[in-house]
Each structure stands twice: as structure tokens, then as C-alpha cells.
Amino acid sequence: MNKELGALFPEWMKGFYEDLVCFLPKRLNWYYTALETTGLRKLFTFAEELLLPGDLMHIVCRKYYIQQLVDEALREGIEQVVILGAGFDHLGAYTSGKGLPTFEIDTPSMALYKAQFLDKHGYMNDHLYCCSVNVNTTSIEEYLLNHPRFDTSNHTLIIAEGFFDYLNLEQTRKLLKQLSRLCPNHTLITTLFSLNELNFFHRLSFTSGVALVGEAIKLPLDRDGFIDLLSEYSYNEDRIISHQQMDAQYIQKTSIDLSVLKGFYIIQMSHLSPN
Ligand SMILES: C[S@@+](CC[C@H](N)C(=O)[O-])C[C@H]1O[C@@H](n2cnc3c(N)ncnc32)[C@H](O)[C@@H]1O
Secondary structure, three states: OOHHHHOOOOHHHHHHHHHHHHHOOHHHHHHHHHOOOHHHHHHHHHHHHHHOOOHHHHHHHHHHHHHHHHHHHHHOOOOEEEEEOOOOOOHHHHHHHOOOOEEEEEOHHHHHHHHHHHHHOOOOOOOEEEEEOOOOOOOHHHHHHOOOOOOOOOOEEEEEOOOHHHOOHHHHHHHHHHHHHHOOOEEEEEEEEOHHHOOHHHHHHHHHHHHHOOOOOOOOOOHHHHHHHHHHOOEEEEEEEEHHHHHHHOHHHOOOOOOOOOOEEEEEEEEOOOO
16 A cells, blocks of 8 residues: 555554455455556556546545544444444444444345454454344344344444445435434444536446446435435434545645545434434
8 A cells, every 4th residue: 555545544454454355265356466566556546547536545535534433433432333334344343342332234145254254364353243134125123123232222323334325215215214213312424426426427437337346326316415315314414524625634645646536425424313
């Protein structure tokens, strides 16, 4: 990783992703090995920036800012954590390592693969629960209510990084309703891709890239539409970090001449019980 960017991430976190890359099958980690060659690194960066400018930096910023927000939530006394669509994320290992009951939610195949990785590399602990739940077919509300370590009265942090995009509007509404009932007082940290801010070519590039890995972007909402939807379910805006802010606060402090993907936002909302 670039030294200036690398300096902004804790060693533990970088180690987690190094372990992850080694764990992935060869057909997936060849890219990482190729990036160690300067020429190939430049070529890949050029190609990615041509197809979808800002995609690379959006990942770096997403990891950086969400880590900051999670640390802040920990300082403010969050008591348990739910990570929707946890994927290969480090956050569950991080918060559970600090003693907080942490529930990583993902589809059965992904949850199993993740649990194998966590076990193999010593990230599993007594506070981390890898939950096999497809939120479209299983009620997350029922699942967590029946989980012996989930406490609905705990102040809960719900993280949905790169997640809501995979649900359509109806599925998103259903999930928000369940989360509202499950723990009335919680904080939500989510990402959003407001695709209307991309031009036709870059939008096509974005959606085809996702289709290439067999997935699809389903949530048809722009930034304002998404905020409006969340407010319908009693969420109040705490903070929105825009791609412009990420450019100004973070990227421009480095010598890296790349910007953050247009339309990318990190949003923190508080859910307050309507009563
Ligand atoms: C783009 S990845 C994000 C992973 C991780 N949060 C991150 O940002 O690095 C989206 C994740 O959501 C999971 N996911 C998608 N649809 C889901 C569903 N219906 N129920 C549970 N998990 C789902 C996928 O399996 C995948 O791990």
C-alpha cells in the first residue's frame, strides 16, 4: 500500500487484510500479487481510473472513515454491534476483540467462509457471532431476538457498509421496519452510491463491474431519496460524509493525485424510538 495512505491505518487492520488476501483462492488473489510490480500497479490504476474514476479511493476512504466512526461510537458507549452484509470486513473482529457482542450477518455460504477465515487466522473470539442469515428470506428481527447473546435493550451500532445496494426498495423497507422494532435506540452507519451523480458511461461501468461478479445494484435511490426513506423509519441525520469532503479532508492531504468516486456517501443516522 502507498506509504502515506498506509500510515493512516492501524497495523492490526492492515495485517487482517494481508491474512485475508493469503486466504483467498489463487484465482482471486493474483491481482494483489500483481500490484507489487510497479508497472502493473500503474497500469491497473490507469485502467480503473479510466473506467470508473474514484473507485479505488472510495474503497480506501470507506475503510478509513467507517473505522473512525466506529471508534467514535465505541468511545460513546455502544454496547453491541450488528454488521449487515459483513463480507470479508475486519470490523466484526475489531469490535468483538474489544469485548462487544458482535453479530456478523451474511448469506450462509459467505458466513461459513468468513468463519473459516476467522478461525484459521485467530480472529475468532467468544464475542463474535457469524450469523448465516439471508435477510431477504429470514427475518433478522426473529433471528436476533432468538439469539442468546443479543440484548434488545443494549445501545446498538448497526453497520451496513456496501450492503443496502443489494436490496430492492421493498426488501430495504422490510428490513428497516424490522430493525426499528428490534432495538428502538440504535445508531446506523451506512454507505450509499447515488448513481445519478455519475455520467452515463461511468454508471454503466459501475453496474457492469458489479454484474461481472454475479451481483446487481438494486436500490434505486439517490442521496436525498435514501435519507427521506430512513427518516420515514424514525432515523435522524447525525452526519453525512460526502465524496467532496473525503477529497478535501483526506485525499488532498496526501500527494496522491486521485479523487473519490462521485456519488459516494457515508451516512450516520440515529434511530430514536418514536415513543
Ligand atoms: C459489497 S459486500 C460488502 C462487504 C463488507 N461490508 C465491506 O464493505 O467490505 C456485500 C455483502 O452483503 C452480503 N449480502 C448481500 N445480500 C445479502 C442478503 N440478502 N442477506 C445477507 N447478506 C447479504 C454479500 O454476501 C456480501 O458479503
